[in-house]
Amino acid sequence: MDDSPQLPKLDDLLCFNVYALHHSLGRFYHSAFGDVGFTYAKFVALLALNESGPMSLSALSAKTGVEANSLSPLIKKMASFELVERVRDPEDERRIQLAILPFGRTILERASKLVEDNWAQMGISPEDIAAVTRVLAKTKCALDTTSPRKLTIPAPGKPED
Amino acid sequence: MDDSPQLPKLDDLLCFNVYALHHSLGRFYHSAFGDVGFTYAKFVALLALNESGPMSLSALSAKTGVEANSLSPLIKKMASFELVERVRDPEDERRIQLAILPFGRTILERASKLVEDNWAQMGISPEDIAAVTRVLAKTKCALDTTSPRKLTIPAPGKPED
DNA sequence: ATAGATTAATTCGTGTACGAATCAATCGTA
């Protein structure tokens, strides 16, 4: 009898390829940035702040796709390194306003240059990158607006529901 | 004067789109699997073991792209749930042999069905998925065979090197 | 036969990620 014919091949799964590439990117950027305590997550936060100007922590969360409770400690650490400035909004004291600092911009520019140089050698065409980026963004939107069905499992030894 | 014209736009970066999609996938699969203590990482491990048959932990690491030191505690936990079996290879006692167990195959089949059903509603065409998957795999290979240049930073207040 | 090199897995420490809960501030309604 067939060996679970309906199960997909790992390498054919979009999710798995994103998952595996994300890990490779993590290792790659840790290798590039790790010696100076910099990370890709910090890079993304700086890029977003530099691109769009000062914004609240929740606006940065929306722009980067990272939950606010992950950004809060990350931004605190970045502030302690003088990469960014974080101040309470006097008009609404619930809100933290964030802005990139000159040192942060220096680090961002150096990191961006390094990333650009490294990627120039990868041999991935701009057309491929643009096409893939579009599908990834579309997929993310679809995911973010869908509530998945939940996995249920039978307890070992019990009849399945 | 221009505002850092050479810096890329966040949304145009392949890396950022992979990063952001990976997080959305994490939330999506946690929502689908989290109530029963299952995760996407476990799903990937089961899929790999089911697809390729019994293998060593380092072979599973190579197949999934996850470092062995992450797999070791993960597989131990999966073994404690009777999803997989882990035994020392009598021919080489450095090596752990892994195999999926019947309960693991049950969970895998249910999870795969659920994932397939959920994804059917995403509206991403099989052609798009195939094309994107190819570029992501190619990018991963390029990354894994490249040593990046390292970021260096000037200390605050010191002249740049 | 032995010792050094290499391999496979494990543990430790650290980083990022998120669901849930909590707290303070603001808003809207009665």
Next chain:
DNA sequence: TACGATTGATTCGTACACGAATTAATCTAT
């Protein structure tokens, strides 16, 4: 004016990820 609802940020606990170090087993060269 007061109270409940909502919002924004923070903390906590847990999961996964990886570099480095460690341990045990195997291999290779002398």
